[in-house]
Amino acid sequence: MIGIVVVSHSPKLARAAVELALEMVGVAGPAIAIAAGAGEGVTGTDAFKVAEAIAEVSSPEGVLVMMDLGSAVMSAEMALEFLEDPDIPVRLSSAPFVEGLMAAVVRAAGGATLAEVEREARGALGAKQSHLGDEDPAGLTVDTGPAAEHTIEVTLLNPDGLHARPVSMLITALSTLEATVTVANLRTGQAPVPANSPTALLTVGARKGDTISVAAAGRQAVEALEAVSDLVGKGFGELGTVPARAPEPSPAQPQARPASGALSSGPLSSGPLSSGPLGVSPGLAVGPIVRMPEPLDEPGPVAELPVSEREAAADRIVAASASVALTLREKAARVSGAARGILDATALMAEDPGLIDAAVSRVTGQGDVPERAVWAAVGEVAAVFTQQGGLLAARIPDLNDVRNRIVSELLGRPAPGLPDRSEPYVLVARDLAPADTALIDPAVCRAIVTVEGGPTSHTAILARALGLPAVVAVRDALDLPEGSVVIVDGTTGEIVVDPTDDQMVRAEEQIGRVATFDGTGQTRDGHRVQLLANVASPDSVAEAIEAKAEGVGLFRTEFCFLDHAEAPGLDEQVAAYRQVFAAFPGRKVTIRTLDAGADKPLAFVTAADEVNPALGIRGYRTAWRRPELLDTQLQAIATAAAAEDAVVGVMAPMIATVDEAVDFAARCAAHGLHNVGVMIETPAAAITAGPILERVDFASLGTNDLAQYTMAADRLMGELALLNDPWQPAVLRMIREACQAGLAAEKPVGVCGEAAADPMLAAILVGLGATSLSMSPRALGGVAELLGAVTVDQCRDAAVAAADAGSTGAARSAAAALLEPARA
Amino acid sequence: MSERKATIASRVGLHARPASIFAAAVGELPLEVTISLETDPAEDAMDASSILSLMSLGAANGDVVVLRAEGDGADAALDSLVKILETDLDAE
Numbered sequence: 001m002i003g004i005v006v007v008s009h010s011p012k013l014a015r016a017a018v019e020l021a022l023e024m025v026g027v028a029g030p031a032i033a034i035a036a037g038a039g040e041g042v043t044g045t046d047a048f049k050v051a052e053a054i055a056e057v058s059s060p061e062g063v064l065v066m067m068d069l070g071s072a073v074m075s076a077e078m079a080l081e082f083l084e085d086p087d088i089p090v091r092l093s094s095a096p097f098v099e100g101l102m103a104a105v106v107r108a109a110g111g112a113t114l115a116e117v118e119r120e121a122r123g124a125l126g127a128k129q130s131h132l133g134d135e136d137p138a139g140l141t142v143d144t145g146p147a148a149e150h151t152i153e154v155t156l157l158n159p160d161g162l163h164a165r166p167v168s169m170l171i172t173a174l175s176t177l178e179a180t181v182t183v184a185n186l187r188t189g190q191a192p193v194p195a196n197s198p199t200a201l202l203t204v205g206a207r208k209g210d211t212i213s214v215a216a217a218g219r220q221a222v223e224a225l226e227a228v229s230d231l232v233g234k235g236f237g238e239l240g241t242v243p244a245r246a247p248e249p250s251p252a253q254p255q256a257r258p259a260s261g262a263l264s265s266g267p268l269s270s271g272p273l274s275s276g277p278l279g280v281s282p283g284l285a286v287g288p289i290v291r292m293p294e295p296l297d298e299p300g301p302v303a304e305l306p307v308s309e310r311e312a313a314a315d316r317i318v319a320a321s322a323s324v325a326l327t328l329r330e331k332a333a334r335v336s337g338a339a340r341g342i343l344d345a346t347a348l349m350a351e352d353p354g355l356i357d358a359a360v361s362r363v364t365g366q367g368d369v370p371e372r373a374v375w376a377a378v379g380e381v382a383a384v385f386t387q388q389g390g391l392l393a394a395r396i397p398d399l400n401d402v403r404n405r406i407v408s409e410l411l412g413r414p415a416p417g418l419p420d421r422s423e424p425y426v427l428v429a430r431d432l433a434p435a436d437t438a439l440i441d442p443a444v445c446r447a448i449v450t451v452e453g454g455p456t457s458h459t460a461i462l463a464r465a466l467g468l469p470a471v472v473a474v475r476d477a478l479d480l481p482e483g484s485v486v487i488v489d490g491t492t493g494e495i496v497v498d499p500t501d502d503q504m505v506r507a508e509e510q511i512g513r514v515a516t517f518d519g520t521g522q523t524r525d526g527h528r529v530q531l532l533a534n535v536a537s538p539d540s541v542a543e544a545i546e547a548k549a550e551g552v553g554l555f556r557t558e559f560c561f562l563d564h565a566e567a568p569g570l571d572e573q574v575a576a577y578r579q580v581f582a583a584f585p586g587r588k589v590t591i592r593t594l595d596a597g598a599d600k601p602l603a604f605v606t607a608a609d610e611v612n613p614a615l616g617i618r619g620y621r622t623a624w625r626r627p628e629l630l631d632t633q634l635q636a637i638a639t640a641a642a643a644e645d646a647v648v649g650v651m652a653p654m655i656a657t658v659d660e661a662v663d664f665a666a667r668c669a670a671h672g673l674h675n676v677g678v679m680i681e682t683p684a685a686a687i688t689a690g691p692i693l694e695r696v697d698f699a700s701l702g703t704n705d706l707a708q709y710t711m712a713a714d715r716l717m718g719e720l721a722l723l724n725d726p727w728q729p730a731v732l733r734m735i736r737e738a739c740q741a742g743l744a745a746e747k748p749v750g751v752c753g754e755a756a757a758d759p760m761l762a763a764i765l766v767g768l769g770a771t772s773l774s775m776s777p778r779a780l781g782g783v784a785e786l787l788g789a790v791t792v793d794q795c796r797d798a799a800v801a802a803a804d805a806g807s808t809g810a811a812r813s814a815a816a817a818l819l820e821p822a823r824a
Numbered sequence: 825m826s827e828r829k830a831t832i833a834s835r836v837g838l839h840a841r842p843a844s845i846f847a848a849a850v851g852e853l854p855l856e857v858t859i860s861l862e863t864d865p866a867e868d869a870m871d872a873s874s875i876l877s878l879m880s881l882g883a884a885n886g887d888v889v890v891l892r893a894e895g896d897g898a899d900a901a902l903d904s905l906v907k908i909l910e911t912d913l914d915a916e
Contacts, residue, residue, distance in 0.1 A: 345844035345875065348851075354874035384880045391839050392879055398840075399876075 002108050002117055003031040003057025006101060007050050007067040007076050009043045011036040014068075017098050021105040024168045024198075030108035031057040035075075045072045050079035054090055062089035062114035064104055064121070068097045089114055095121035099128065099199070106168050106198045110175035120197055127202035151215045152225050153186065158235035161207035166236035167198050173231060179224035181216045195228075278809075279493035280460035282759060282782060283469035284511050285426065285447035286504065288483050290419045292429035292436070296404045298375055299411075304367035314360040317370045320409040324402070325351040327415070335439065342398070343439075349402045355381060371410045378403035421445075426486055428477050432459045442466045447488035449495060451477045463490070467778070471495060491759075492816070515781035519548040521773070523766065527792035530772035531780055532588065534752060538579035543777045551588035551647070553700065553774020554752035555580055557633065558602075561594060566604055567629050573636035574643075581644035589646040590700065590752075590774075592679065593633050595653035596622050605629065614714060619654020619681070620664065634671040641673070651677035651700055656684040661692045680749075681705035686734040689741035689749070696747075701738055701770070703753030707731045726755035727808040732768065736803055739769030750774060759786035760812070763819055766792065767799025790819050826898040828891045829862060830909040837884040838909070846908050847875040853901050855893045862888040872905075 008014035014036035022029050033053035038044030054063050065076050076092050083090065091114060093100060100121035107120040156162060162170075162183075174181055174195055182192035183201060187210045193200035195214070206212050212232075216224045305313055325347045332343035349355070355377055362373035382399050385392045404416045418427070418439045424446050429436075431452035440448075445468065453459045453472035463470035469490025480486065480497060487496040487507045496503055521531030532553030533544035544552065560568050560576050581589055596602040597618020605626055610616035623630040634650070641648035652664040655678040668676040677698035680686050685699075686706065693699060703726045708715040710731050713723035725731070735751070742749030750772035755761050757779035763786055765773060773783060787795075798818035805811035834842040850857050850873040858869035861883060869892060870877035883889050889909065891902050 341841050341844070344848075345840050348844050348847050348875040352874045352876045354871055354877050381876050381880070388880060388882055391836065392882065395840060395879060 001030045001059065001111060002061045002114050003033070003054075003059050003063045004101070004104055004108060005050065005053040005057060005063060005065045005076075006032060006034045006036070007045055007053075007065060007072045008034070008036040008097070009045055009068055009070075009072060017101050020098065021102040024102060024106050024109075024165065029105055031059070032105070033057045035079075045075035047075040047078035047082065050076050051082035054079060054088075055084060058085065058088045058090075060088065062091065064108070064114060064117055065090060065092045066095060066097060066101045066104060066121070067092065091118050093118055093121050096125050099124035103197075103199050106171060107196075110171050110196070112196075120199065123197070124199045126199045149217045150221045150225055151213060152229055153211050153213050154229055154232040155211045156206055156208055156232060156235075159208055161210060162201060162204055162212070166231070167201040169231055169236055170201065170228065171196055171198060173227045174224055177218075177220040177224045177227065179216045179218035179220045181214060181221075181224050181228070184213045184215075186211045186213055277471050277474045277493040277495065278812075279470070279490045280453070280472050281448075281463035281468060281470035282491040283447075283467065284490070284507055285469045285488050286485065286499075286507050286511065287424045287426040287446040287488075288485050289428050289449075289480050290421060290425040291478070291480075291482050292419065292427065292432075293408075293414050293416045295416060295430075296407055296413075299369070299371040299407065301372070302369055305363065305369060307367070310364045310367060313370050314363045316410060317359050317363065317374060317406075318356060320370070320374075320406050321351045321356050324405045324409055324415075327405075331439065346398055346402060349399065350406060371407045374406050374410065375403060426488055428480060430478065432462070440466060440468070442468055447471075447490065449474050449477050449480075449486075449488060451475060515785040517548045517780040517784040519550060521550060521784055521787060523787050523790055523792045523795065525791045525793075527766070527795075529766050529770070529787060530588070530750070531784055531787075532590075532750070532752075532772055532774040533777045533780070534774050535580060538576060540777075541580055541583040545583060547777035547780045549777055549780060551584055551590075552580065553588075553590055553750055553772055555589055555591040557592060557594055558596065558600060561596065561602055564602075564604075567626075567632065570632055570636050570639075573633060574639045577637055577640035578644055581640055581646040581648060585645035587646060588649065590649040590651060590677070590698075590750075591637055592651050592653055593620070593630060593637075594622065595619050595679075614708065619679075620652045620660055621654065630667065631671070634668060634673060638671040638673050647675070648673075649675040649677055649698060651679055651698070653679045653702070654681050654705070655679060655692070656682045658688055658691045658695065661695045665696050679752075680738045681709070683710050683734055686710075686738045689738040690744065693741055693745040693747050693749075698748045698750070699738060699742060700774070701735055701749065701751045701753060703731070703735070703751060703755035706734055706753070710734050722808070725808050726753070726758075726761060727802070727811045729803055729805050729807070729811055732764065732799070732803040732811065735765065735770075736768045736799070739765075742771065743769050748772060757783065759783045760815055760819060763787060763790055763795045764799045764802050764815055767795030767797070768803070786819070794819055825892055825894050826902050828902040828906045829888055830891060830906040832883050832885055832887050832889065833910045833912045835885050835912060837887065838878055838881060838889070840879070842909075843875050843878040846905070847873055847878055849905060849908055853893075855895050855898055855901055857891060857893045857901070857905065860890050860892075862890055866890075866892070 006014045006018055011034065014034040018032055018034060033056040035046065035049035035053040038046050054065065057063055067073050067076050073092070080090060093104070095104065103124040104117050104121040107117045112120070158166065181195035183195050183204055184190065184192035185204045185206045188205060192215060193204060195201060204212065214225060214228050328343050328347035328350060332340050332347065335343065358380065359373040359377035362368040362376060363370055368376065378399055382396050385396050385399065401417070408415050418436045421444055424444050426447045426449060427445050428449045431450055432448070448459060448463050448468055448470040450459050450472045451474060459472055460470060469488050471488055471490055471493050474495065484498055487499050487503060499507065517531060521529045523529070530550050532551050533547065533549035534554040535541060535544055535552045536556045537559035560573055577591065597606045597616060598614045605622040606617060617625060637648065637650055650668055650673050655661055655664070661678050664678065665676045676696050677700060678685065678692060678696055679702045680689060680699050681702035685692060689699060704715060707724050707726050707728065711723040711728055713720035715724055739749050748771040749769065751765050751770045752774035756765060756773035757775040759782045762773050762783040766787065775783065798815040801814035801818055802811040805814050832838050838846065857872040859872040859878065859881065860866065860869035861881065870881060872878065872891065891905055893902055
């Protein structure tokens with residue numbers, strides 16, 4: 001593969017152009033080196049840098065040099081004289097900078113020769129010229145090869161037609177085949193263009209629904225046409241992203257479409273490695289865009305401060321640090337809990353005496369300007385933190401936050417981090433750091449849109465916790481102008497920029513309508529699914545009743561045990577359980593016995609020294625060590641149940657074997673408890689759900705732990721969040737295994753994990769065979785509404801598609817498409 | 825020079841929240857207080873009012889640290905600081 005050197009006056013321009021070009025080819029692009037700027041942060045070009053860049057990417061196949069303008073060309077020419085290896089062919093390209101670079105990168109990635117790449121790059125303006133109707137577009141005079149031997153006609157299915165990414169896929173697919181292929185758009189009637197040229201293919205202007213004629217000659221002509229037909233038939237892999245885009249308008253139900261914004265369907269809005277905009281937290285919101293300030297770059301080197309100015313400069317550091325600390329303390333005073341702790345600690349870091357001393361001595365000693373001194377001083381601390389690793393390394397983002405705040409203060413720029421607003425807004429950011437998200441006020445921040453992130457990213461988890469609509473992976477979100485009004489749909493991932501009055505009215509109507517639950521969970525065609533509440537203590541009962549929960553699907557009993565040095569006595573437990581049972585006379589209340597260990601350590605049952613607590617003595621296993629605790633608890637449950645009218649079921653957490661289920665059922669029976677079940681949280685229990693259900697009356701799936709154990713991914717590690725997703729097809733198959741066992745045994749199998757609270761996933765769970773769903777009360781309305789809009793067959797079809805999908809993204813997309821009428 | 829030993833009680837060690845509570849307490853004293861691990865030599869002691877120093881000390885739950893201070897009221901001040909370190913601040 002040839003190498004490519006990018007010469008520009010501006011490092012930022014060069015980086016952005018390269019980034020754009022690489023989006024076209026993914027990871028397998030050619031080696032690219034940038035020679036940009038004249039050093040020391042000065043705009044310009046430098047022949048030595050160009051020569052170095054050429055040496056860096058040189059390959060026997062040659063190096064192509066792309067330049068922006070003016071002296072870049074001169075620098076590049078001069079660089080040729082400095083080259084160490086005269087045998088490497090190097091060409092300077094007269095191609096347009098952005099288009100040419102993109103064309104060159106795509107062609108080079110396909111293995112083309114230096115001459116071919118250079119010619120392609122030079123013709124790269126063709127697409128734009130042809131589109132705008134300029135005369136004599138360059139680059140289209142490429143030979144279309146010998147007369148075609150085979151021809152097919154195919155219709156484009158993907159939403160954006162033959163845009164940049166499909167073009168790149170097409171060229172890559174054809175690059176290994178011995179065939180000359182041409183493509184013509186039957187709608188426009190223009191002459192065929194060679195299919196190995198990205199710029200030429202882009203001029204075909206083929207849109208969704210257009211039929212293209214593809215002709216091929218050569219030894220592998222048939223294979224080539226099959227490859228094209230396959231790609232087109234699969235919509236270039238873009239069909240799965242349809243639900244994330246604007247729905248097709250239909251006469252019966254006019255739908256909002258992205259108005260004019262960058263987000264509608266620009267060919268560059270979805271790179272080959274991304275799945276496009278993704279709704280990750282349901283709901284609809286309207287508001288003006290407020291952007292997170294862009295992150296700071298390291299301040300460039302400037303001249304040493306004269307000794308006479310150093311003292312004043314040092315004082316500025318002290319003042320800036322004090323001011324930042326004060327701001328942080330003021331913010332801390334406005335919040336509570338964990339957020340306050342984070343901010344207080346950050347304030348202390350901002351005026352840390354060691355840090356300030358180090359920065360000040362850089363100014364007074366070596367004449368650094370204050371912003372560079374602070375940057376470097378923080379860098380030294382960060383290096384120590386990195387070296388120590390673990391918890392300390394995890395604080396580096398906080399440290400960098402402090403650095404950015406002080407440096408911004410010194411530079412007189414807006415403080416990085418969450419904008420301070422009192423009017424409602426939609427937050428647009430590249431990505432959100434935990435320190436930012438801790439401060440989001442759902443009363444003013446109405447929705448979150450980020451460039452980065454996925455369904456289980458920090459942003460997504462936080463947005464769901466706050467009940468804020470969120471859309472992630474919106475690649476061009478930062479192009480949206482500050483202040484423009486957007487409608488954000490966190491369910492479909494759709495963002496409407498500058499909506500029409502009609503769209504606004506409709507959106508506001510929809511926002512005003514709160515999803516409520518009428519107390520009977522069922523699908524549109526009357527398939528009953530009990531919708532229950534998770535209750536963590538007697539205090540949360542009122543919320544469950546308010547939300548019209550049909551009962552309690554998971555009554556956690558840990559509250560009784562927390563903050564106790566020793567287990568609570570019988571009477572204390574009876575009183576606590578009775579409070580919850582009393583609230584649901586005649587209704588189902590499923591109580592879970594003590595679930596301690598791992599992330600819920602309790603001094604009297606869990607050992608502090610387990611190497612791997614998630615795989616240790618936890619859940620039902622704690623009863624091995626302290627069987628009397630379980631007996632006391634079962635006695636308390638039996639006594640409380642006898643005193644109240646609730647239909648009480650009792651279940652054990654973390655069952656892994658049939659024997660454990662048998663043992664638990666026997667202990668329950670000894671206390672006179674007869675409606676006995678187990679939690680299915682381990683793959684072992686899911687797979688043996690059949691024999692387990694022969695011994696107990698019901699089962700309840702704990703999806704969080706089931707995901708953790710199925711995927712072998714620690715729930716508490718943010719880095720593994722993508723694996724810890726209940727949408728993972730492997731997890732869905734585990735759930736299916738358990739639900740099917742329930743259907744076969746005619747015994748109820750419910751779900752009481754986080755998964756049940758995601759309306760779309762709730763429908764999948766119903767499709768997989770879950771008979772009840774238990775969730776936090778606030779989720780009941782949304783789940784009931786979606787279930788009420790779909791048929792059970794739709795749920796089943798969506799469940800099959802999701803469980804058979806190859807990835808979480810594909811599972812979500814497939815489910816969204818099959819449950820689509822629910823959203824109409 | 826007064827000197828006290830303290831055993832870190834916080835489960836996570838002298839980390840973010842415990843460190844910030846401790847640094848703030850030291851910062852309010854009219855004394856210079858240093859901290860070092862029991863196993864480290866006295867000359868490696870760090871400024872105990874610096875949260876970053878406290879964090880990079882890497883004192884884990886159960887580790888013994890040495891606090892040192894000089895001047896009026898040093899003994900009483902160190903006693904109060906020992907009390908903070910020997911409380912499980914995460915549990916509160």
